[in-house]
Amino acid sequence: MAISELTAQRNTNGGAASTSVTFTYPSTPTQGNLLVAVFSWRGDTEVTGTPSEWSLATNSGNGAGIDGAIYYKIAGASEPTVHTWTLGVSNKFAGCASEWSGIVSASPLDKINSNTGTGTAGTCGLTGTLSQANELVVAMFSNINTYTWASHNNGSAEILEAASTGGSASTRNNTSLATKIVSSTASVNYGATLSTSGTWSSAVATFKEELNQTITQSSLFTESDSIYAGTVTPGAVTVTQSSSYTNSATFFAGAVTPAYTITQSSGYVNESAFLSGSVTAGEVTVAQSSVFANDGVFYSGSVTPGEVTVLQSNIYSNTNAFYAGDVSAAGAITVTQDGAFSNSAAFYPGVVTAGAASITQDGIYSNSAVYYGGDVTTGAVDVDQNSSYANTQTFYPGAIFASGENITQASAHENAATFYSGEVNSNYSLLFDNVYINESLIYSGNLTTGVTQVDQTTIYENSSSFFDANVARQIQAAIEVVVSLNETVINCIYDVLDINVSEAANNIRCSHIENSIIVDYSGDFNIVVSV
Amino acid sequence: MANAIYPKWKEALLQNSADSDLDGTGSTGVWAALIDTGTYTYSSAHEFYSSLSGVVGTDVEVGATKSYTNGTFDGADVTFSSVSGATVEAIVLYRKNAGANTTWRLIAYLDTSFTGLPVTPNGGNITVTWNASGIFTL
Numbered sequence: 207m208a209i210s211e212l213t214a215q216r217n218t219n220g221g222a223a224s225t226s227v228t229f230t231y232p233s234t235p236t237q238g239n240l241l242v243a244v245f246s247w248r249g250d251t252e253v254t255g256t257p258s259e260w261s262l263a264t265n266s267g268n269g270a271g272i273d274g275a276i277y278y279k280i281a282g283a284s285e286p287t288v289h290t291w292t293l294g295v296s297n298k299f300a301g302c303a304s305e306w307s308g309i310v311s312a313s314p315l316d317k318i319n320s321n322t323g324t325g326t327a328g329t330c331g332l333t334g335t336l337s338q339a340n341e342l343v344v345a346m347f348s349n350i351n352t353y354t355w356a357s358h359n360n361g362s363a364e365i366l367e368a369a370s371t372g373g374s375a376s377t378r379n380n381t382s383l384a385t386k387i388v389s390s391t392a393s394v395n396y397g398a399t400l401s402t403s404g405t406w407s408s409a410v411a412t413f414k415e416e417l418n419q420t421i422t423q424s425s426l427f428t429e430s431d432s433i434y435a436g437t438v439t440p441g442a443v444t445v446t447q448s449s450s451y452t453n454s455a456t457f458f459a460g461a462v463t464p465a466y467t468i469t470q471s472s473g474y475v476n477e478s479a480f481l482s483g484s485v486t487a488g489e490v491t492v493a494q495s496s497v498f499a500n501d502g503v504f505y506s507g508s509v510t511p512g513e514v515t516v517l518q519s520n521i522y523s524n525t526n527a528f529y530a531g532d533v534s535a536a537g538a539i540t541v542t543q544d545g546a547f548s549n550s551a552a553f554y555p556g557v558v559t560a561g562a563a564s565i566t567q568d569g570i571y572s573n574s575a576v577y578y579g580g581d582v583t584t585g586a587v588d589v590d591q592n593s594s595y596a597n598t599q600t601f602y603p604g605a606i607f608a609s610g611e612n613i614t615q616a617s618a619h620e621n622a623a624t625f626y627s628g629e630v631n632s633n634y635s636l637l638f639d640n641v642y643i644n645e646s647l648i649y650s651g652n653l654t655t656g657v658t659q660v661d662q663t664t665i666y667e668n669s670s671s672f673f674d675a676n677v678a679r680q681i682q683a684a685i686e687v688v689v690s691l692n693e694t695v696i697n698c699i700y701d702v703l704d705i706n707v708s709e710a711a712n713n714i715r716c717s718h719i720e721n722s723i724i725v726d727y728s729g730d731f732n733i734v735v736s737v
Numbered sequence: 738m739a740n741a742i743y744p745k746w747k748e749a750l751l752q753n754s755a756d757s758d759l760d761g762t763g764s765t766g767v768w769a770a771l772i773d774t775g776t777y778t779y780s781s782a783h784e785f786y787s788s789l790s791g792v793v794g795t796d797v798e799v800g801a802t803k804s805y806t807n808g809t810f811d812g813a814d815v816t817f818s819s820v821s822g823a824t825v826e827a828i829v830l831y832r833k834n835a836g837a838n839t840t841w842r843l844i845a846y847l848d849t850s851f852t853g854l855p856v857t858p859n860g861g862n863i864t865v866t867w868n869a870s871g872i873f874t875l
Contacts, residue, residue: 238819238860311860312821416819416861421828421853426809426870427740427845 245301
């Protein structure tokens with residue numbers, strides 16, 4: 207909005223000695239307009255009273271009997287027409303007032319300066335660089351006596367001038383108000399010429415133009431195409447989204463049924479809305495507590511890595527890949543998947559098929575159903591397996607508590623380092639269906655078989671220290687026990703005892719201490735053989 | 738949030754309820770309000786102007802040159818004069834009438850697909866330029 211003066215509102219006042227300086231606007235000023243009053247007075251007293259909501263822009267004075275000031279105000283509703291200032295001491299005064307539109311209503315004042323001097327050439331001094339290009343510059347020139355100002359320079363123009371009254375001319379003063387609307391931020395220094403050399407005082411203030419703001423609607427809001435409102439109902443509906451989807455209320459507050467497909471063709475950014483709603487696909491409820499980035503279809507597409515946190519409070523069913531991110535179920539578990547996660551059934555509780563994925567668990571994993579193959583990196587994590595555990599791949603350290611069911615290791619367990627540094631507690635059977643290859647580390651851990659047996663269904667290849675282990679129960683070797691380093695010695699023992707091999711296989715308990723083998727046969731006697 | 742047509746207005750429209758039409762002017766026209774969503778939160782249950790809060794500046798009428806072709810509502814651009822106050826994040830269209838604002842029907846909540854939003858008023862005018870294709874389509 208361009209700056210413009212309401213010239214009909216110009217007014218001046220010049221009086222004999224008084225403590226009151228009054229300006230009267232011809233009409234009620236318009237709300238939001240800038241009111242400016244400049245005046246000077248003889249003497250070096252101060253202004254002790256200011257009209258309501260007027261502010262001092264700047265003042266000037268040289269201690270030589272002429273002081274001046276520039277005041278301003280943004281007109282309010284029902285703005286008075288009369289405005290009175292009070293001087294500390296009665297003085298002759300003279301001043302001018304005006305009204306301007308197009309000035310910003312909030313903090314309109316920008317730059318100020320003031321100057322004093324004696325002579326005919328008066329200047330206000332540089333304002334310094336203006337904060338914006340379009341501003342109103344108000345310059346006041348005042349002087350002792352009734353000399354007048356002319357030749358205002360640099361494009362400024364005097365709009366009003368007034369002199370005080372009473373007494374001789376030399377006891378009076380004169381005030382000139384000059385203005386200019388500038389369109390650059392360049393510092394300005396306005397001057398004028400006094401008709402006769404004399405003592406003068408000047409001041410300048412700049413006021414910022416009101417800058418219009420614009421809001422532009424970039425696209426038609428099409429209700430019928432919107433996925434921002436209403437419930438998304440089941441069926442064969444497909445919503446194809448060609449731009450970012452931001453919706454907090456409607457879409458996600460509704461139900462999304464399994465038959466519903468959402469195809470997102472660009473980034474999905476919806477932190478608040480999605481998370482506050484629920485997506486219900488059959489039995490599935492996914493509550494998402496962080497940014498969800500999905501450039502595909504949710505139930506048939508993928509969840510991209512890194513940014514997703516899914517707090518799962520119910521069964522999660524997803525037939526496609528689920529990529530990295532935290533999946534927290536019931537709050538205790540964090541599963542980080544580094545690869546494809548294929549879960550066609552249920553996550554909590556249910557079947558987890560990790561495929562090629564790695565799952566890193568940082569907390570307790572509680573699952574009453576079956577957990578299938580894949581790498582499980584548990585770190586220091588406990589895994590509480592309440593049901594059968596079947597895993598064809600590697601299981602890393604941590605404790606496995608198979609309190610309810612078997613743990614079935616369906617293939618070679620190739621984890622010499624980690625598995626056995628953990629603890630395996632099974633109240634039932636541990637079924638190793640294949641060759642168990644671990645010559646050393648099982649004994650650095652604690653194998654506790656609980657109330658039942660350890661069934662070794664194939665050859666158990668442990669040449670050195672199986673019997674040194676902390677095995678408290680009977681070991682039934684379905685085929686044979688091969689203790690390779692001590693086989694000769696054992697056969698010798700059989701000869702000495704005159705028992706057959708089958709009896710030994712079924713009844714002998716052996717252990718060795720340093721170079722001795724202790725054979726406990728039928729519990730009736732002990733034979734110690736030195737090797 | 739996102740753009741939304743107030744469901745209650747649609748409900749009124751379908752039933753030809755009083756003050757649901759958008760072809761009036763002045764005291765029965767369509768008006769726009771600047772909204773500070775730090776104060777007001779859209780609700781699909783909101784029906785009348787009195788449910789609004791956080792109105793910034795002085796409401797203005799969406800000009801008389803309105804159109805309704807094929808369900809698309811359009812109107813003249815609007816200028817809010819000398820706006821000061823809280824930051825504006827949304828625009829609400831409503832249908833005024835001569836009665837109390839408890840009967841002025843809320844039509845549309847618009848906070849998406851606008852350049853210039855949010856806007857912090859600087860005391861100057863705020864002009865809203867509607868999209869050339871219209872404001873919204875039912």
